[in-house]
Amino acid sequence: MAKVILKLENDISTDDIYPGRFMATVLPTETPQFAFFDRTDFNAKLRAGAFAPDSIIVGGENFGCGSSREQACSTLKGHRVAVVARSIARIFLQNSINLGLPVVICPGLEAGEGDELEITANQVLNRTTGRAFDQVQLPAARKGIMDAGGLIPYTQARLMARRS
Amino acid sequence: MTVVEKILARASGLPSVRAGDVVEPRVDLAMSHENAALVINQFQEVFEGTGLDAKVWDPSKIAIIFDHRVPAESPKTATNQKKIREFVAAHGITKFHDVRGDVGGICHQILPEFGYVRPGSVVVGTDSHTTSHGALGAFSFGVGATEMASAWALGIAVNVEAPATIRVEVKGAFPPMVGPKDLILYLIGQLTAQGANFKVLEFHGETIRNMSTSGRLAICNMSVEAGATSGIVPGDEETIRYLREEAGVVGGIDCVGPDADAQYVRTVEVDVSALVPQIACPHAVDNVKPIDQVLGTRVHQIVIGSCTNGRLDDLADAAALLRGKKVAQGTRMLVFPASSRIFGQALDKGYIHDLMKAGAVVMNSGCGPCLGVHEGALGDGETALSTTNRNFKGRMGNPTGFVYLCSPVVAAASALTGVITDPRKA
Numbered sequence: 001m002a003k004v005i006l007k008l009e010n011d012i013s014t015d016d017i018y019p020g021r022f023m024a025t026v027l028p029t030e031t032p033q034f035a036f037f038d039r040t041d042f043n044a045k046l047r048a049g050a051f052a053p054d055s056i057i058v059g060g061e062n063f064g065c066g067s068s069r070e071q072a073c074s075t076l077k078g079h080r081v082a083v084v085a086r087s088i089a090r091i092f093l094q095n096s097i098n099l100g101l102p103v104v105i106c107p108g109l110e111a112g113e114g115d116e117l118e119i120t121a122n123q124v125l126n127r128t129t130g131r132a133f134d135q136v137q138l139p140a141a142r143k144g145i146m147d148a149g150g151l152i153p154y155t156q157a158r159l160m161a162r163r164s
Numbered sequence: 165m166t167v168v169e170k171i172l173a174r175a176s177g178l179p180s181v182r183a184g185d186v187v188e189p190r191v192d193l194a195m196s197h198e199n200a201a202l203v204i205n206q207f208q209e210v211f212e213g214t215g216l217d218a219k220v221w222d223p224s225k226i227a228i229i230f231d232h233r234v235p236a237e238s239p240k241t242a243t244n245q246k247k248i249r250e251f252v253a254a255h256g257i258t259k260f261h262d263v264r265g266d267v268g269g270i271c272h273q274i275l276p277e278f279g280y281v282r283p284g285s286v287v288v289g290t291d292s293h294t295t296s297h298g299a300l301g302a303f304s305f306g307v308g309a310t311e312m313a314s315a316w317a318l319g320i321a322v323n324v325e326a327p328a329t330i331r332v333e334v335k336g337a338f339p340p341m342v343g344p345k346d347l348i349l350y351l352i353g354q355l356t357a358q359g360a361n362f363k364v365l366e367f368h369g370e371t372i373r374n375m376s377t378s379g380r381l382a383i384c385n386m387s388v389e390a391g392a393t394s395g396i397v398p399g400d401e402e403t404i405r406y407l408r409e410e411a412g413v414v415g416g417i418d419c420v421g422p423d424a425d426a427q428y429v430r431t432v433e434v435d436v437s438a439l440v441p442q443i444a445c446p447h448a449v450d451n452v453k454p455i456d457q458v459l460g461t462r463v464h465q466i467v468i469g470s471c472t473n474g475r476l477d478d479l480a481d482a483a484a485l486l487r488g489k490k491v492a493q494g495t496r497m498l499v500f501p502a503s504s505r506i507f508g509q510a511l512d513k514g515y516i517h518d519l520m521k522a523g524a525v526v527m528n529s530g531c532g533p534c535l536g537v538h539e540g541a542l543g544d545g546e547t548a549l550s551t552t553n554r555n556f557k558g559r560m561g562n563p564t565g566f567v568y569l570c571s572p573v574v575a576a577a578s579a580l581t582g583v584i585t586d587p588r589k590a
Contacts, residue, residue: 011358011450013556015535015559016556016557019536019558019563020535020537020558020559021537021561023198023232023535024198024240024244026205026309038557038563062358065357066554067291067292067535068290068291068292068294068306068307068308069199070202070308070310071202073308087358089361090362091306091308094308094311098308098310098311099308140186141325142323144322145322150310151310151313151314152206152209152310152314154314154322155210155314155322156211156213156214158318158322159211159214159216159317160214163216
């Protein structure tokens with residue numbers, strides 16, 4: 001079980017998650033400070049470590065649309081949060097899988113800030129409201145990458161396999 | 165098969181591919197800009213502990229173009245650029261465009277201009293607007309830095325799910341002062357910001373056939389604003405003309421069209437003969453309105469440029485409206501050509517002179533204010549009217565600012581008045 005620490009509307013862009021003016025910062029050790037930077041209060045709480053690990057950010061439709069900047073994933077991963085959204089934009093979804101940021105697609109999800117969610121294999125259970133919502137499984141094409149623990153170990157394995 | 169299915173089949177060595185199939189196409193071109201600094205980190209991590217030499221699969225197929233923050237706005241960016249230069253030299257990467265006034269520019273103009281993209285090829289880029297290169301009949305899509313590092317190492321895009329395709333049929337001739345930018349804004353408004361998520365927009369019809377490569381680049385560029393994996397215009401006579409005459413390509417050019425029985429998830433029809441200028445209003449690209457609903461909105465900053473609308477015809481249109489006139493007091497106008505070559509052509513043709521005489525500030529080619537990192541930030545509560553491609557909150561460097569998106573003629577007509585103005589009545 002984990003708490004919803006932020007509930008967002010539809011079409012949250014990567015500019016919102018990680019503003020363009022911080023794009024010169026690339027190291028995963030440095031990107032977390034700029035997560036949702038222009039949502040000043042939330043950013044301050046994240047940086048202060050106010051949330052328990054594995055806390056959940058709830059998105060609406062098309063979460064992570066816009067720029068391909070991977071910092072939008074590394075910045076969230078650095079805070080050990082998960083994303084549960086009604087739908088997720090293509091590049092953000094792929095970046096999340098590649099970097100190992102936990103993301104769940106749940107089209108009918110209804111959850112508010114403070115709600116406690118439990119994520120099972122196929123559903124998201126809102127323990128606060130008592131309602132259950134079905135997940136859409138992540139693209140099967142990406143399973144190999146998830147199983148390997150991300151695209152870097154996956155690519156490593158492919159390289160080594162080519163060599164032998 | 166659709167055009168993208170055909171391209172994927174060929175690039176994956178398969179007789180056929182259907183939407184949903186998982187394929188691993190060879191990559192014909194792998195493009196990055198300053199975010200190559202992050203790609204390099206990820207690339208080196210791939211090789212860590214493997215005992216293998218960290219060599220890119222084919223240095224001739226990697227393109228790196230500095231455009232996001234040129235010249236560097238900070239020591240951090242300058243150091244990233246320095247690191248990339250060193251990597252480029254060490255790996256023998258030849259398609260490298262540094263901060264230069266002769267061969268520099270925005271990646272999505274440099275790639276077509278230098279003939280790096282061919283019909284039927286597979287292009288990946290660490291930039292969401294990599295969709296642009298579908299204008300030349302390529303399957304071209306944006307990826308993150310780690311996916312690029314994987315492509316640099318393996319030479320393939322791993323585990324690609326072949327996207328389904330939406331067929332867009334466009335007919336009619338554009339009325340005066342209406343063009344490709346209005347078409348794509350209108351389409352995004354109809355499709356919504358996620359209407360084409362995980363799908364390809366394949367453009368057809370007489371309007372597309374009669375459209376210049378410049379216009380096709382604008383519509384494919386913004387296809388991603390409807391969520392599309394890529395926009396694509398099947399290669400045709402115009403594609404060949406552009407590549408031969410403007411990009412200096414010699415040798416075979418192989419245009420790929422769809423099969424007659426290609427399967428589309430949906431067909432969208434648009435008749436542009438009655439289209440009016442379109443404006444994407446804050447803070448979403450799909451918040452599109454016909455211009456009459458926003459006429460008179462006060463504008464503090466006009467921006468003409470970017471990978472969407474910074475090409476020679478865009479500058480010509482703007483110059484024609486501003487020649488001999490003045491940008492309104494209280495409004496500033498920024499122009500940034502899409503490439504140094506275009507800047508030079510616009511100088512030779514007198515457009516730059518016209519624009520400067522009218523009061524516009526002409527900047528070096530680059531992404532400039534579009535992503536709010538470099539020049540041209542908005543003041544608190546200010547409004548910009550821009551020919552760029554995104555108007556998200558904070559996009560032009562200030563979360564309290566407002567960005568409206570439009571065509572070059574709307575931007576130019578509005579520069580003269582300081583309010584959103586219909587160019588048909590200017």
